Amino acid sequence: DAKTTQPPSMDCAEGRAANLPCNHSTISGNEYVYWYRQIHSQGPQYIIHGLKNNETNEMASLIITEDRKSSTLILPHATLRDTAVYYCIVRVSSGGSNYKLTFGKGTLLTVNP
Amino acid sequence: DAGVTQSPTHLIKTRGQHVTLRCSPISGHKSVSWYQQVLGQGPQFIFQYYEKEERGRGNFPDRFSARQFPNYSSELNVNALLLGDSALYLCASSLPGGRETQYFGPGTRLLVL
Numbered sequence: 001d002a003k004t005t006q007p008p009s010m011d012c013a014e015g016r017a018a019n020l021p022c023n024h025s026t027i028s029g030n031e032y033v034y035w036y037r038q039i040h041s042q043g044p045q046y047i048i049h050g051l052k053n054n055e056t057n058e059m060a061s062l063i064i065t066e067d068r069k070s071s072t073l074i075l076p077h078a079t080l081r082d083t084a085v086y087y088c089i090v091r092v093s094s095g096g097s098n099y100k101l102t103f104g105k106g107t108l109l110t111v112n113p
Numbered sequence: 114d115a116g117v118t119q120s121p122t123h124l125i126k127t128r129g130q131h132v133t134l135r136c137s138p139i140s141g142h143k144s145v146s147w148y149q150q151v152l153g154q155g156p157q158f159i160f161q162y163y164e165k166e167e168r169g170r171g172n173f174p175d176r177f178s179a180r181q182f183p184n185y186s187s188e189l190n191v192n193a194l195l196l197g198d199s200a201l202y203l204c205a206s207s208l209p210g211g212r213e214t215q216y217f218g219p220g221t222r223l224l225v226l
Contacts, residue, residue, distance in 0.1 A: 034214070043117075043203055043217035044156065087155060098168040100146065101205075101215060103155030 004088045009108040012082075018075040020107055022088030025069040032091045033064060034101065035073045037084040037109075044087065044103075047073065078111045085109075115140065117206050117218030125224045126194050134189040134221045138206030144168075145187040146215060147179055148203040156203055162187055163209055191223075199225045 005023040012018040024033060032051050036044040048055055048062045050071070055062045061074040075082055087106040091099050118137045126132050138145050144163040148156035161169040162181035181187045185206075191198055201222050205215035 036217075041201070041220075041222075043205075043219045046214055046216055049214065098144065098161055098163060098209075099213070099215075100158040100161060100169055100171070101148075101156070102158065103148075105153075105155055 003102075004090055004104050006086075006088050006104060006107045008105065009110070012075075012078045012109060012111050014080060014111055014113050015077055018078040018082065018109055018111070020073040020075075020086050020088075020109060021070065022072070023070045024088070024090050027068055027090050029068075033062070033068075033071050034089045034091050035060070035062065036087045036089065036101075036103075037082075038087065038106070039084045045084075047086075049091075078109075080111050080113065083109060083111045117204055117216055119202075119204050119218040119221050121221060122219065123222045123224075125226065127226050128194055128196060130194050131190065131192045132194060132223060134191075134202050134204075134223070136187045136189070136204030136206075136218060138185050138187070138204075139216055142206035142208055142216075143185050144207045144209050144213065145181055145185065146205045146207070147187070147189050148205065148217075149173070150201040150203060150220070151197075151199070156201075159189070194225045196225050199223060 034049040035047040038044045064071045085106040146161040147159040150156040158171040160179045201220040205217045207213040207215045
């Protein structure tokens with residue numbers, strides 16, 4: 001399984017952009033990068049995913065390097081409610097066209113007032 | 114639209130007992146996955162079911178089993194509970210196919226005494 005490396009923690013000031021890095025140097029060509037976040041004791045919340053191109057939705061932007069060995073999740077205007085553990089995941093097949101998510105320990109993002 | 118629902122929300126059992134956890138997927142989703150999250154760690158993949166068949170299994174002992182029903186809801190069963198089975202059990206549902214995103218429920222917190 002492709003592994004990801006994330007910093008254990010990061011701080012961000014409220015209203016500023018939060019840039020969360022992730023390394024996935026062993027990713028295969030057809031494996032997607034997914035980002036989820038988990039607020040204390042809740043289920044993980046899907047944020048965004050991508051394969052090769054940069055992606056943007058109402059929550060965040062995902063920047064994937066050309067060699068696909070790393071990516072950055074960008075929260076453009078962080079709020080206190082964005083304080084959570086952010087997981088960068090390379091989705092791998094669990095058999096056929098079915099997939100599983102392999103979570104690491106993620107990055108604890110703390111947004112400060 | 115209702116998201117993934119899980120029941121019960123909390124459960125306390127003693128060692129040696131068995132437990133059944135339930136999950137209802139998002140309407141229209143046909144695939145259900147189960148994850149275990151122990152305190153301080155990311156979720157770990159247990160099972161994936163699609164069309165009532167097991168499509169993937171993580172590194173968990175045979176004490177863990179699951180099934181999926183015709184309405185795509187699912188049950189996770191754990192026999193002979195150990196203290197180490199204390200965790201948040203998460204269910205995720207998704208559409209089948211090559212690009213499906215898994216959406217998580219709130220989880221069931223199991224405490225084994």
